[in-house]
Amino acid sequence: MPIRAAPPFIFTICTQCAINLCKMKLCYYLCLMVSGLTCASLSIAAGEKESAFDCYLRAAKSGQPEAQYRLAVMHREGRGSQKNFEEYLWWLNKAAEAGHVTAQFELAARYQMGGNLDETPQEEEARNQLAAKWYRRAAEQGYVDAQWIMGILCRYGMGVPESATEAVEWYRLAAEQGHAKAQCDLGDMYEAGEGVPQSFVEAELWYRRAAAQGDEDAVKALEKLPEKAAGEEDISIDIDF
Numbered sequence: 001m002p003i004r005a006a007p008p009f010i011f012t013i014c015t016q017c018a019i020n021l022c023k024m025k026l027c028y029y030l031c032l033m034v035s036g037l038t039c040a041s042l043s044i045a046a047g048e049k050e051s052a053f054d055c056y057l058r059a060a061k062s063g064q065p066e067a068q069y070r071l072a073v074m075h076r077e078g079r080g081s082q083k084n085f086e087e088y089l090w091w092l093n094k095a096a097e098a099g100h101v102t103a104q105f106e107l108a109a110r111y112q113m114g115g116n117l118d119e120t121p122q123e124e125e126a127r128n129q130l131a132a133k134w135y136r137r138a139a140e141q142g143y144v145d146a147q148w149i150m151g152i153l154c155r156y157g158m159g160v161p162e163s164a165t166e167a168v169e170w171y172r173l174a175a176e177q178g179h180a181k182a183q184c185d186l187g188d189m190y191e192a193g194e195g196v197p198q199s200f201v202e203a204e205l206w207y208r209r210a211a212a213q214g215d216e217d218a219v220k221a222l223e224k225l226p227e228k229a230a231g232e233e234d235i236s237i238d239i240d241f
Contacts, residue, residue, distance in 0.1 A: 053080025060091060068095035069103045096134060101141045108134035108146070128159030136160075139170065147174035148182040155185075155194070164195030175206060183210035184218040191225070200225060 053074050059067030072091035075084045089110070095103035111131035115124060132153050138146035147170050153160050155167035168189050174182030187206035190199045204225055210218035 056080075060094070063098070065095045065098035065100040065103070068092075068098065069100045072103065096137075099141075101138050101143050101146075104134045104138040104141075105143055105146050108132075108138065108149075125159070128153075130159075132159030139173075144174045144177045144179050144182075147171075147177075148179050148185070151182060151185060155189075164189070166195075168195035175209070178213075180210045180213040180215040180218070183207075183213075184215050184221065187218065187221060191221070 053071070056067045056071040056074065060071045068091050072088050072095060074080050075088035075091060077083070092103050092107050092110075096107045108131045111127050111134065114127060119127075132150075135146045135149050135153065139150045150160075151167045151170035151174065152158070154163045154170060156162065160166075168186065171182045171186040171189060175186045183206045187203045187210065189195055190206065191203035192198070196202075204222065207218045207222045207225065211222055
């Protein structure tokens with residue numbers, strides 16, 4: 001008996017069913033993630049830390065980076081469960097790998113501060129490289145503190161190849177966003193002529209911007225700068241500090 005081809009409308013119905021099924025499954029996971037975070041927020045507001053922990057756990061297991069980071073913090077601080085450093089680092093890594101910028105910065109800081117007295121130079125360098133890896137990822141997402149720290153790492157060759165030019169690039173990115181320490185360090189690069197042509201005028205400009213925010217190092221640098229800046233065009237900025 002010959003096999004008849006199915007009418008075209010059958011394929012249309014099957015395709016639509018498949019699409020609807022995918023939509024339902026996607027909506028399920030989206031709802032799971034959103035409701036998990038909402039549930040946790042409400043539980044925290046009500047002072048129910050254990051309930052918040054369970055909500056974050058469900059959302060974190062579904063792959064929600066924000067929930068993964070918040071769950072890591074709860075493990076770190078012992079909120080909703082006992083403090084568990086291993087679980088904290090595990091979820092922190094999960095969130096960082098998923099692109100959570102605060103988790104990336106915090107993980108970098110953990111690597112940077114994680115040394116011990118018995119550490120070999122090779123172990124220290126490996127740790128610095130991991131710290132630099134995560135600082136860079138956060139910096140590339142615009143995290144201003146990470147940009148400033150990347151400037152420091154590049155300037156002194158900590159976990160990355162030493163490069164005054166790249167240090168200036170990172171310092172400038174943070175400085176232009178108003179980061180006082182980055183502004184001061186960028187001024188120092190201009191004063192020393194590291195990674196940029198030496199310019200006491202540019203140094204003064206960035207020192208003054210940092211000093212206006214109360215940066216004490218910038219204030220001290222400005223006190224010494226006039227002697228060096230003699231002869232350069234004066235572009236002093238009238239800023240009270």
